[in-house]
Structure formats: structure tokens, C-alpha cells
Amino acid sequence: MLSELLLTDIARLSAQSKLPLHRQLYEALRRAILDGKLSAGDRLPSSRELTQDLNLSRNTVVAALSQLGVEGYLVSRVGSGTYVNDSVPKSAPCRHPPHAIQTAKLSRRGQSLATTFCADKLEVQPFTPGIADFSVFPVALWQRLQNKHWRMTYPDMLDYSYSGGYAPLRRAVADYLRVFRSVTLEVDQVIITSGTHQSLELCAQLLADHGDTVWLEDPAYWGAVKAFMATGLNLHPVAVDQQGIAPRIEDEATPPRLIYLTPSHQYPMGAAMSLARRHQILSIARKHKAWILEDDYDSEFRFSGPPISSLAGLDADERVLYMGSFSKVLYPGLKLAYLVVPKGLVASFKQAHYDLNRPGQMPLQAALAEFIEMGHFASALRRTRQSYAERRHCLLEALKPCLGAQAYISGAEQGLHLCLRLPAAVDDKALADRISQQGLTVRPLSAYCLKRKDAKGLVIGYGYAPLAEIERCGPLLARAVTDSLTRT
């Protein structure tokens, strides 16, 4: 069955190209995995069996398999065989769950959580195919630090942490935020969480009741929408413009209990919030005794334009809760993030966080603290920033041919994605679908909108995409956009 599939694919490949045989087999197997014909955890026939079935030399088979192993598609397990790796590389089609989602059994809340604003349709991915690239991250150094802290581990480091996280890590975060984000804070106000979603949920659980209103930017970060749906809040979208969120008098008829913002790089459109708007939103928050949740998700990567200081730094009133994470400079699976809360909330947040989330991973926190203190974070940041700047430049160059009166770029000054804005008449969902048929993953801007119908465009991630692939695929993307504009 598998052999037949592979033989067909190899025949097709050898007709198309002059790839060496082992490379053809590699491609055929890789495609079978990405298309879901081989699933995570499936056992492969042995190299001996493949040699026979495919009538290839043993060396050819072994070369293909070992390349797939190195790239993480396959994993060998001693005495047991070779398996498709659990976590197969990203590619649009294979991210959908293997089974159709049955919602009939879920609660109404569960149904909305399972079917709207879902990551597999909205999270920004590298637009080019291939394995997500965290190659800039110093794995060997990171391993050395973890080792060191495991050697030094004493029993309490293995227990839950009830103090808001490992103190040296909280100190390092506070130092970083004071210097780079102009946040005025004491170490005690920093709470280490396992991610921004956890930070958001904690804020919603402690500061809002079921049915309370949260103002969100429209379009909005899908993950925040989801966290607020999970905590039963009433979502009130407020449209953003070039200066960020733009509340009107009518909006205040639905007064907020929480205001969720991405002020330094609006997600996903990319506006930096103007100072006037910052003061306006602080004054609205004061008036309605609302809390502002500032999600500073990618401020580490500022490429052009003046640095944007944080809203928390302007807050004289203890109304801003500030959050960020280490997932972009280190790696997403690290699951360490931070939440800075006003002094009056410190004790209740620490206790509820301890009770509800049982935070742990202290040896990992200790390694991260040292990583920051010893300057490795700063150098990793320099390296990643440089590497992402190249990718960004390459993408911007590639997109130039499709830009003009109808199409323009927003939000490229910062972060790991940019937004290609298109006229309101364009069906951006259909365009994104057409582009996905070329194997590229971009997101339609309209899919992030809660209420407004006028925001159209493509959200394009480049941060983790290999430079060579951006060079190859960028022009394909530009051509698809041009075609679509010509047709409209």
C-alpha cells in the first residue's frame, strides 16, 4: 500500500526532475507525511523491507530515511523500528486534526471554543513551506545551562512555586522591562506564567465576572478572543485605525471592565498606538474603573521607526497589567511568560495563580534567569533580530511588484509578521485559499475581524521562514496578489 504510493510518487518525480534516487524517495516519503497519508506515530517498514518493495539499493533507502530523521520527520526507537515523528513539520493541510470535530456533545461554550477563532486557521505561521526555523537559538548553550541548574537542584526546586516564579528570573525580567520598555516596577510585581494565554485567563478570572464587557481591538488577536470567550466575557470590538484602537462616544455606552490592547504593534494590522490615543484610553479606563491588559507580544523586534514605549510606563493610576513572553526570542515550547500586575493586586494574583495553575518548572526558570543575567538573552536577541531583519527585507523586496495604490504594507516596522492591505472589494479568504494551493500559508485579514467588514488583506509571517524559501516563494506570493487585483 505504502510501497505503491511511494513508487507512484517516485515515478512522477523522476519524470519531472533529475533528482537523485535517494532524494526522490525522500520527497515521496516527506510528501506522504505532510499530506497525512502517514500519520504521527505510524511505524515504517524496515529499510530492508523498503529496499525489497521499492527495488532500490539499501544505500538509497538508508540515505533517504536518515535525512528524514535528521529533519525530524522520522524517529528511530531502539529495538522497535522507525516511526513518523509525533510532531511532523508544519504545513497547512496537516495541522487540521485527524478527525472531524464533533460538536454535538459539547456545551455551548465548548462549541464556540472548538469552532470559532481557531489557531489552525489564524495563528501566523511562516508563509513558506518547511520546518519552522529556530536555528538561531543557541541549543547547546541552553542545554549547558539547564544541566548546570539540574546539577544544583535541591528538593524545593522540584515542587510547585508559590512565590510568583523563581526570584532571580523575576528580577531579570524587571531589569529588562525597566530598561527596554520603560515600565516602572518592583520585582515583586512580576509573576512568571506558562504563557500569555495563561496570563490573560488569570486576569479575566480575577478582574472580571461572567458577562462583564471586555473591549478588544477589531481586528483582534484570536488567542485573546478565545481566552475571553472561555472566561465568559462579553466581547465589545472597537475598530482600530492607523493610530491604534479608536474608541468613539458610542463605544462608551458599553462601558468596559477590561480593555485588551496590543499597543506597540497592533495584532494583526501592525499600527503603533499614538501618544494621544494612549492618553485617551488611560482616561477611559480611569473613568470606567476598567483594567487595561497590555499585550506586548513582539516589541523585542523593532526594525524601523522610533521605539514605542509601553502603556504601562505611562500609567499613573495602577490600571495597566502588562504581559510578554520568551517564546519569540527563545522558542514557543518553552512555555515561560511574564505578567506585571499593579502593587495592590500582587498578593491576590500570586495566590490565585498558585491555586489555579500550580506553577512549576523551577530548574527551567533558573536556567532562563542565568541565560538573561549572563547576557545570552541580549545576544540571542541581537542575532535573531538581525536574522529576522534579513528575512523581512527579503520579503518586502519580493512583494514590491504587487504594491501600489491598491495594495500596501502595514505593520512591517516590528514583529515577525506584516500585513498586506488590500481593497475592501477583494475576497481575501478566497485569495488566501488560492495561495495555499501553491503550498504557501497566509491568513486573510478579515478572519481576525469581530464586527467590521472593511479590513481586507493578507497576514504574512516571515520570522521563522528560511531565507532561501522566502527568496523562492516571495515572488509567487506577489504574483498571486497581482493576479487577484487584476481580476477584481
Add this chain to the structure above:
Amino acid sequence: MLSELLLTDIARLSAQSKLPLHRQLYEALRRAILDGKLSAGDRLPSSRELTQDLNLSRNTVVAALSQLGVEGYLVSRVGSGTYVNDSVPKSAPCRHPPHAIQTAKLSRRGQSLATTFCADKLEVQPFTPGIADFSVFPVALWQRLQNKHWRMTYPDMLDYSYSGGYAPLRRAVADYLRVFRSVTLEVDQVIITSGTHQSLELCAQLLADHGDTVWLEDPAYWGAVKAFMATGLNLHPVAVDQQGIAPRIEDEATPPRLIYLTPSHQYPMGAAMSLARRHQILSIARKHKAWILEDDYDSEFRFSGPPISSLAGLDADERVLYMGSFSKVLYPGLKLAYLVVPKGLVASFKQAHYDLNRPGQMPLQAALAEFIEMGHFASALRRTRQSYAERRHCLLEALKPCLGAQAYISGAEQGLHLCLRLPAAVDDKALADRISQQGLTVRPLSAYCLKRKDAKGLVIGYGYAPLAEIERCGPLLARAVTDSLTRT
């Protein structure tokens, strides 16, 4: 200031005992930390300064400091000095947050979450003083496995995991549950979470709406109470007896959407649910189309009596969601647990888990998978079980003098705590307070009750308590109970 405090304490200690000087300084510093006079993150004077201020020899000071370092009270940081460690050892008084909790600023939900059923009053801790003991856990081996998997790490292992967790780990969990817990399941049904609290919250979010009713055992696990409060459920307590949860006809007037149970070792009273009750509860669930959440939190540690099979193993109707964690055999801060969901829920649970919780930590999951596959989990379990059996035996022996018609033990067949049941007339909260004045931590049974007033007793944790301390403190505990019974 610190010097004066230390000198006073050293003077007191030398009057009381014949401890060597370095040991007196060690005790004085340790007490200052445990009493919160020195807080996590505080910088200590240098050994040179302490030598001068306290008029002790440098060797004395260094000996005391290094002992505190080894025990994890202090941590040295190169070029920066010596600090009170972030995570100071457990002791009842120091677990309270440093600031009083200000609830005025919180939402109503936040106020209940911050003030009721709090971990610092309810989580079962080793009843004896000292550092929690995870000494049985093979740290060196664990570090070796982590290293191995970090060396093998490829980019996707650093990303979020959208497949419900690392496949070999899910396979290992499925194999374990099939053999040891008689759960019938396919690997696909296993979802790796970051803890039972996350498993519970995910179930409540997806299977129940705000205001829906959850049946809980009375008394109940505080963490589950908290998770259901956070997700807006209506708590309906159902009293337990010697056969576990005992629903009456009246209870069905408030039909459940969820039923949360600890069938193999009721938390905290310890009953094992009888087969008749298991069938009764499955039939109630079927009748009301309710889901059963089975929390099998400590079934690894069965010391006497027949093994209790799981409720999930009896479920012919796909109504049971089964959960457990690795925190008791490995260590709590690991933050890896599992949730087994019926087949029809797999896709929606995986997707919502990915969207809401962004699971990661794949290298850690890979190390754990190998730890289990290579038999290390089984040997760790054998070793810990043996070690805990000794502690349990020692505590049971120590408690014998206070047992009789009025006081008896329940729930000692399994787990890492037992319940010392007392007459309904006893004020168990006052008794626990008196016992805490001797430096021992026990929990009043009545504090776990939601509605009933008749359950009195002490919940006593022994799993992580050092054997020598149990020998020393067990008799103190028995005496306090006897005194209290005599007085009542």
C-alpha cells in the same frame, strides 16, 4: 538589624542547648528565613561582614552558610553575593503571601477565587517540618535523559504541540493505563496536559456552560472546587460515606452536567468507591447525559486492600473522562499530566487544548516517554512506594496511642495522606491551629466540606516527610489529639 536579630537568637540557642556555634548560626538564619524575617530574594551580608558583625570566626560563618546553601535556603550568585533562595522550604507560616490580600479591586469571581478553598490552607503538606523530600527521585538519570533528548532536538520539538502531546509519551501512558488501571483506550484518546487543574478546566470549559451544575463529593478536593468556580459552574455537593459518593433521590432534583469524583481514594477522606456505587453513578450519568470526571490522583500508591480498578474501565457509554498526573511518582514541578477522553471528544479537546493552552515542553515529554519505556518509571514507583510505605507505617504506629472509639483512621490504604477521623463535637480547626503551634502542619477535615457539618478530623500528609522527622513528630501529634479528646 539582621545582626542583632541573629545575635539574640544565637544567645537564646546557646542558653538552651549545647549546639556548636556554626550550628547555632545555621539555626538562627534558618529561622529568620522560615519566619519571613529574611524573604526570598533578599541579599545576605557577605561572610566577611557577618564575621565582623557577629564576632564569630570566618570558618563558623562559612560552615553555616554553606550548610544552608546545600539545603537550598541560600543561593550564591557569582560576583553578586548570597541570596535567600526564591523557593524557601515549606513551613506553614511562610507559605502565606507576604502582603495581605486586597480583594476590593477584584471581581466577585476574583474575590471567591482569592479567598475560598485556598491551597495555603488546604493542600496536604508533609506534616513534619523541613524540606519536602523528593530524595527518592533519580535526579541524575532524569538529567541524563533530558540531555539526550535535548541533543536530539530538532526545530519542531521547540514549537507548540498540536497533536495532544508527544506521541511516544501518549503511547506509554496508554500502555500503563491499560495494564494497571484497566482502562480500555486507544493512544489517540490520551492528551498530555500541564496538570490536573488544566485537565479539569478544559473539561469544564468544553463540556459545561456557565451556571451548569457539577456534582462534587462532600468533602471535596479544593483544587477541583476552585477550577469549577473559575469556570462558573454551580457546585452541588453530595455527601460521601464509606463507599464513596452517596447520591440520594433529592440530589437528582439538581441534575448534573458534570460529576467530579475521586473513586479509588476519596479526597480527603480516603474511601474506595464500591462497585455498587460505581454502577449507580454510571447509571445516573447516563440518565442525565452527564459526564463523569474521574480524578485518579494517587492510585500508584496502593499499600493494602485489593487493587481498585478505574471507573473509566467500567464505562460502556463513553461518559467518563479519566485524569492522572506524574507529579507524585516524579515531582510536582514537572507539570505533566494526562487526560483520557472518549473517542467522540478527541478532536475537539485536542483543538481547544492547543488553542487555549498552547501546550509545549516537547523535549521534557520525550525524556519522560523514555523514562517510562525503559522501565525507570516502574522502578521509581517501586522505590517511592517502598519508601512511602515505611513512612506510612511509622506514622500509623505513632498515632496508635490516640486511636479508639472516638478517633479512627480512614483512607490509609492508598496515597500519601491519611485521615484521622474525630467526633463531630471536636473543633478540628482549633485543634489543627494548636498543632501548628508545635510547628506541625495538618489540615482540619471540616475545611474541605462544602455543605455538611458532621465530618471532623485531621488530614495528615506523610509522603514527602523525612522518616526521622515522622518518628520525632508523630508522637507529638498523637499527644495533641489525645489532649483534645480528653478536653472535649
